[in-house]
Amino acid sequence: MWREMSKIFEDLRFDPSVRAIVLASESEKIWTAGLDVASEGDTLASKVNPAHKALILHEHIKDFQASISSIEKATQPVIAAISGLCLGLGIDIASACDEVNVGLAADIGTLQRFPKITGNSSLARELALTGRRFTPEESTSIGFTSRVVPGGRGGVLAEAIAVAKVIASKSxxxxxxxxxxxxxxxxxxxxxxxxxxxxxxxxxxxxxxxxxxxxxxxxxxxxxxxxxxxxxxxxxxxxxxxxxxxxxxxxxxxxxxxxxxxxxxxxxxxxxxx
CATH class of the missing domain: 1.10.12.10 (Lyase 2-enoyl-coa Hydratase, Chain  A, domain 2)
Incomplete structure (x- = not known):
């Protein structure tokens, strides 16, 4: 999924007709459940020379990081319309977006971006070390999300599209x-x-x-x-x-x-x- 997302954002980046991007989930209850560990198991389980595996993993991680960073590198603003559960990789993705409307819970970039977004390194350490989940209201109070929107996925998506339309009308x-x-x-x-x-x-x-x-x-x-x-x-x-x-x-x-x-x-x- 993350490789496909990288390609999509790379294509959008060079499309001048796209002025704002909304990143949403088709699910009402889950925005993202995090990284699919099973899909990454082959790389970790491969029985190759440890030094060779280290090099393979290094390139794999760098490729993963570049995929998430493609959101931040997009010339257009990216609005994360988060509805439902948002775990692990979801925080990485949301952290790379420009505006986040709704958030829930607490790494390909999170440890680097989250403290800068919230301005609270101590809280970022607490969440990273304990894995504690946080509510949409708390995510807004710490500055990770811009607002909490009622109405579930429909309300969040409508608000995100409305913001995107305003941005698209600007220079x-x-x-x-x-x-x-x-x-x-x-x-x-x-x-x-x-x-x-x-x-x-x-x-x-x-x-x-x-x-x-x-x-x-x-x-x-x-x-x-x-x-x-x-x-x-x-x-x-x-x-x-x-x-x-x-x-x-x-x-x-x-x-x-x-x-x-x-x-x-x-x-x-x-x-x-x-």
Whole structure:
């Protein structure tokens, strides 16, 4: 399942028509029961050289981690619409999402992400070491989830889709930039100062706030860069709409070639001419 999820999020990441993602369960009572240990048994039970098994397990774990991280790496915000039981791997998945609506209970990322989300390392240690389950209300009080929604799976899914629609109506440039900069601030808070974060934001917005260039000496370059240039006109567009008291209409981001992305695990085969 987690390999399929990685592929899905990798495909969604490069689809400019998708502006927000809702991650939900088909079950009313269970969002996820955690990792299927039986499906992972072959790797652990294999009778190979211990050193070889260690290398195999290392790559297996790294692949697993990359799968969960594909949620965080998605350029679009990901909303976890959690209804019912959420155990083990479910916390890993929810921790990688951008907004969580409902949660229950307490690792491919949880130990790293959960303390940063809640801001409470002591509580994270308690939950990790005891395996204690926590209620939706407690998950909201500690900052792991954004809200508790009544109405079971239907209510949760409706609320998540409503939030996703609001996000989808906003500037794709602003949404993508905000997610990237917030992840940077959350993950690097201990290693970088506030000023370094501000400097990075300034450099990022310096390019995103460019106005469309009206004339290009090289028309070939303009034809190639035109979709990207036009997609960055969201700020002036929003200002004009506000002055006219209208809702702004934003265009999708350009489709980026997957081979240019350093995080892309599917390497395209390209013939080279000698």
């Amino acid at each position: 794709p440039v602003a949404v993508t930039s905000t997610k990237r900069l917030m992840i940077l601030g959350e993950t690097d808070a201990r290693d970088h100062s506030v000023q370094e974060g501000l400097d990075y934001t300034a450099a990022w917005n310096m390019s995103m706030l460019q106005s469309e260039v009206s004339k290009f000496r090289n028309h070939a370059i303009y034809s190639l860069t035109k979709p990207y240039i036009q997609s960055r006109q969201d700020t002036p567009k929003a200002m004009r709409a506000a002055m006219a008291k209208q809702e702004p209409q934003f265009t999708d981001l350009p489709r980026l070639p997957q081979w240019q992305d350093p995080g892309n695990h599917r390497k395209e085969k390209r013939a080279s001419k000698l």
